Amino acid sequence: MKIRKIVTLVEEIHVEGGKDVSPPARVAVVAAVIENPWAGQGFVQDLGPGIDENASDLGALLAPQVLAALGSPAEAYGKAAIVGLDGEIEHGSALIHTLKFGDHFRKAASATTLLPAVEKRGPSGVAFDIPLKHITDATIRSHHQSLEVRIADAPHAGELVVALAAAAQGRPQQRLASLSTEQ
Known part of the structure; x- marks a missing residue:
């Protein structure tokens, strides 16, 4: 795995809807900008070797860093x-939609739910929204949120940006009724 850089972003929301948020709501993202392991090879039928060589190491690298950045x-x-x-969306999906990648984050966060995800192809500086859900119950509405991320010089044509995001709480000032009230 060839890493060009790692970017860490931490957002702290102190006011939402004109009301103080106490304690401030924290969300963190850690993104690795890496060389696409399938770049320049044309159509690759078997993505398995690239997954085996990169996915677990990438998950092991990012999971502790995003939790450390979150600080909670x-x-x-x-x-x-x-x-x-120059890549296929399937190249990004191959790295993040495997237990070899995601289980590092699930274990570090004591989580049980599937990690929600976004995959997309774009030029350097493309904005993307990372969806977030509760770590143990994906039906908890207060934790359905997203975080917009943009890295000015990434991804280059032959690169991937692989990111993990974590929130220390649900949406600030959330007040929707629980899903069970509609069933």
Whole structure:
């Protein structure tokens, strides 16, 4: 795995809807900008070797970093794979939609739900929204949220941006009734 850089973003919301948020709501993202392991090879039928060589190492690298950046236990989480213009969306999906990648985050966060994800192809600086859901119950509405991310110089055409995001709480000032009230 060839890493060009790692980007860490932390957002702290102090006011939402004109009301103070106490304690401030924290969300963190750690993104690795890596060389696409399938770049320049044309159509690759068997993505397995590239998955085996990269997915677990990438998950092991990013999971502890995003939780450290959050600075609190995670209550919600998500992931992203953004593919440069010379790659296929399937290249990003191959790395993040495997237990070899996601189980590092699930174990580190004591989570049981599937990680919600976004995959997309785009040029350097493309904006993407990472969806977040509760770490143990995907039906908890307060934790359904998203975080917009943009890395000015990534991904280059032959790169991938692979990111993990974590939130220490649900949406600030959330007040929707629980899903059980509609069933």
